[in-house]
Ligand SMILES: NC(=O)c1ccc[n+]([C@@H]2O[C@H](COP(=O)([O-])OP(=O)(O)OC[C@H]3O[C@@H](n4cnc5c(N)ncnc54)[C@H](O)[C@@H]3O)[C@@H](O)[C@H]2O)c1
């Protein structure tokens with residue numbers, strides 16, 4: 001039987017651990033706090049992140065990472081992007097010599113501008129072919145409620161992608177394999193930034209035409225960046241691109257969209273942050289790193305630039321709209 005460990009018991013880590021258990025994989029969830037592990041083992045619930053969801057009885061949990069990692073074939077990294085490096089430095093020594101490392105995070109590291117798979121292979125000192133990513137239209141709570149969805153498992157080593165696919169396929173969760181790690185990661189990081197823009201638009205009272213325009217032009221700039229970095233356009237037309245953009249940009253469950261909406265309604269960055277209940281809207285930091293990555297590759301990303309300016313340079317949402325609409329007209 002395949003043995004997996006999920007490191008990080010936030011909303012997605014907990015949900016993905018449930019998916020693995022439902023797929024028949026032997027899975028242990030690592031939690032930062034031992035009281036959360038106790039609640040999962042004794043009450044089959046993560047009250048902080050998934051209140052009201054009954055977790056499988058077969059799901060074990062511990063706050064001891066050495067114990068959790070012992071014998072794991074698949075090591076799932078489920079902490080936010082900006083904390084991945086620090087956490088992985090503590091875990092790396094306990095990871096098995098042939099384990100596959102699977103990233104769930106959707107972001108670009110600040111300062112280094114590395115994708116999560118690059119951070120993982122650097123910090124854990126593993127060949128990139130041992131690192132996989134999972135990305136798609138995957139709002140955690142809908143999946144915890146067993147509403148059907150699909151996702152992409154990408155790894156340059158197809159056999160590893162297929163092993164992960166098998167470990168997490170259930171009647172409500174359908175994983176597809178892909179070898180385009182770069183495309184999947186860029187899709188996941190950029191859609192959070194575009195969802196912030198959609199939330200901002202909604203917050204100032206704009207309607208569906210504006211949201212559709214942001215999604216479509218957001219996809220155009222995401223494809224430009226993905227392809228410039230070596231990713232493939234068809235990946236971004238798939239679940240990890242369009243699929244995730246549509247889900248995140250439209251859903252009130254999205255932390256990024258909700259965060260943007262608060263900014264549009266006039267909240268400051270600090271008060272929007274305070275309203276997230278300890279959960280992370282990745283796009284708030286990634287808008288800056290995606291913008292820098294694009295600049296380093298000569299890629300134009302006007303929406304990402306505008307989101308960065310609203311979040312970090314005090315630009316008002318209405319002024320950002322004016323700047324975007326005032327750009328030189330051009331062919332599609
Ligand atoms: N929630 C979703 O619907 C969803 C779906 C797909 C992908 N993701 C991605 O998965 C990653 C994890 O998201 P999540 O929703 O589980 O996050 P979350 O905000 O719900 O929880 C974060 C988890 O990481 C832990 N953690 C460890 N070190 C941390 C640190 N230094 N700072 C903050 N938290 C720390 C927290 O204790 C918590 O268990 C993110 O990159 C997110 O974009 C989330």
Ligand SMILES: O=P(O)(O)OC[C@H](O)CO
Nearest residue numbers: 136137138139254255256
């Ligand atoms: O809640 P968000 O905005 O972090 O989005 C969650 C997932 O990434 C959706 O696929």
